[in-house]
Amino acid sequence: MKFLKVPKAQGEKIRQKLTEKAIFAAEYPILSEGSYLLFPVNGPYGDFEIVERAAEKRELPFLKLKDALADLLDENELQNLTTSFDLIGDIAILEIPESLSPKEKQIGEALLKVHKNIKTVLKKLGPMEGEYRVRRLRFIAGEEKTETTYREHNCLMRFDVSKVYFSIRLSTERKRISDLVKAQERILVLFAGVGPFALVIAKDHPDADITAVELNPDAVSSMKENIILNKFQNISVLSGDARAFKYDDFDRVIMPLPHSADKFLDLAFSAAKPGGIIHFYTLADSKNPLEDAKSKIKTNYEISSWRIVRPYSADIVQVVLDLVKPK
Numbered sequence: 001m002k003f004l005k006v007p008k009a010q011g012e013k014i015r016q017k018l019t020e021k022a023i024f025a026a027e028y029p030i031l032s033e034g035s036y037l038l039f040p041v042n043g044p045y046g047d048f049e050i051v052e053r054a055a056e057k058r059e060l061p062f063l064k065l066k067d068a069l070a071d072l073l074d075e076n077e078l079q080n081l082t083t084s085f086d087l088i089g090d091i092a093i094l095e096i097p098e099s100l101s102p103k104e105k106q107i108g109e110a111l112l113k114v115h116k117n118i119k120t121v122l123k124k125l126g127p128m129e130g131e132y133r134v135r136r137l138r139f140i141a142g143e144e145k146t147e148t149t150y151r152e153h154n155c156l157m158r159f160d161v162s163k164v165y166f167s168i169r170l171s172t173e174r175k176r177i178s179d180l181v182k183a184q185e186r187i188l189v190l191f192a193g194v195g196p197f198a199l200v201i202a203k204d205h206p207d208a209d210i211t212a213v214e215l216n217p218d219a220v221s222s223m224k225e226n227i228i229l230n231k232f233q234n235i236s237v238l239s240g241d242a243r244a245f246k247y248d249d250f251d252r253v254i255m256p257l258p259h260s261a262d263k264f265l266d267l268a269f270s271a272a273k274p275g276g277i278i279h280f281y282t283l284a285d286s287k288n289p290l291e292d293a294k295s296k297i298k299t300n301y302e303i304s305s306w307r308i309v310r311p312y313s314a315d316i317v318q319v320v321l322d323l324v325k326p327k
């Protein structure tokens, strides 16, 4: 098997790039050799050395699921079954193509059989939609419930997946932001949802003073519950439209609303103090992500860094620009 030899210090960044570019061969394990990580790959990346190592294929959840379904689905149907699912706490959220709808209950039950930690299987009925960015879901197997408790970066988060937005795919980004926070920062999290950005930062930085703003009343209730659950004292919650409040003098403003954060940039710019940082999330053309994202910013702020957070669709990626307000 081919592995890309990457210094450990660059490990997480390169692993993400490999995943984004579909070069990471996730069915094989990552190996550790001295100060290097060896990532299983199906092609080259940058100037990193490729080495050959023996490795056994891992039993990935979806591989196991496909095995469990071998008697139920034909080869073509197996190909059509999306091979990834989101596992949030003990709830699996699965994308099942329309053609397989008649067999969805058996698919859900197969998943419960191969994954003892999954209690409930829900099916995605569409994309995240509306102002609250919530997805319609349908129960298909296991315990009929939509509430779960999820752990991330040593924070507990409890919420109802059918009533609020939540994405496990932003976990690395939340940690990246938290790692940038300096002593005693005042931080504004707009579009805070059930609080994951605020919670992860509060855990790492008890001296930070965090304000989290959210419109969806269900997400606000969960965020308040999560603050108590984690015994945090340094998060204040504002319930309502981000435009309804006045802000100033923040060291950092986080804007995780990629569909329309550009409409709130004026507000974020006035909330930040001179020299403050604004983390602006947006959707951009995958062929030209930086230029496309930049075109949404009217003010000429310095971009201290940027990255592709995750693929969004075939031609679109989610991007974050870290902007600095001039002093």
Ligand SMILES: C[S@@+](CC[C@H](N)C(=O)[O-])C[C@H]1O[C@@H](n2cnc3c(N)ncnc32)[C@H](O)[C@@H]1O
Residues within 6 Å of the ligand: 131, 132, 133, 165, 166, 167, 170, 190, 191, 192, 193, 194, 195, 196, 197, 213, 214, 215, 216, 219, 240, 241, 242, 243, 256, 257, 258
């Ligand atoms: C994409 S979600 C991000 C949630 C959370 N930050 C996370 O990472 O899980 C965007 C959130 O912004 C909220 N929202 C949308 N418009 C808003 C507004 N005008 N003011 C405050 N919150 C808003 C939605 O209800 C939703 O919870």
